Amino acid sequence: MEQRPNYITPAGLAALRAEYEQLFATERPALVETIAWAAGNGDRSENGDYIYGRKRLREIDRRLGWLSKRMKAAKVVDPARQEDRGRVWFGATVTIVDENERERMVTLVGDDETNAGKGLVGWNSPVARALRGAGVGDLRRVTLPAGEKEYEVTLIVYPTD
Known part of the structure; x- marks a missing residue:
């Protein structure tokens, strides 16, 4: 099955790239730090920071993967x-x-x-x-x-x- 081109405007690609950079360079590292801190607090089964942090980290990683695929497939049209x-x-x-x-x-x-x-x-x-x-x-x-x-x-x- 042939995939349709992912047409996007230059501004649209810039917005995807900005979201990717914000998640990858800012939000993800801060979250990893919080998870590491929460993991050091002992029992992880009832540790809300640890449980929520791991869940949010999976969401961010999924979004980063999706953004990466969309940017690679993008065909910029001005x-x-x-x-x-x-x-x-x-x-x-x-x-x-x-x-x-x-x-x-x-x-x-x-x-x-x-x-x-x-x-x-x-x-x-x-x-x-x-x-x-x-x-x-x-x-x-x-x-x-x-x-x-x-x-x-x-x-x-x-x-x-």
Whole structure:
């Protein structure tokens, strides 16, 4: 099975790298020190600092492994360098209007950068898949959990250098 590319913006990769560095260089060493101190206190079976510390250390190590894999698989795409600015591609900020004339603005970003509250939609989400390649004035139908919706693309904007 061929794996999809993990597209990500430069800012998204920087955020993943910053989280990795914070966990690896700051949080993990402090936690290891706490666990060592707690282990020296004797009975580990009822030692909350030791038990919680070991649990949190496993969580951090899992997250570090996941972040490492995502960064290795990342294909950085700078939306400011998009040549075809008349169509919706990775990194575009798109204004769409639904059948009820409700306007919504979404930015197509990497799946690791999504944040619905800020209008950041993952590249492989149903909305992003429906909008890919659309131009201003195009109608696109999206199947969402709440049912089908039709959107009209009214504006496409890309960041500048």
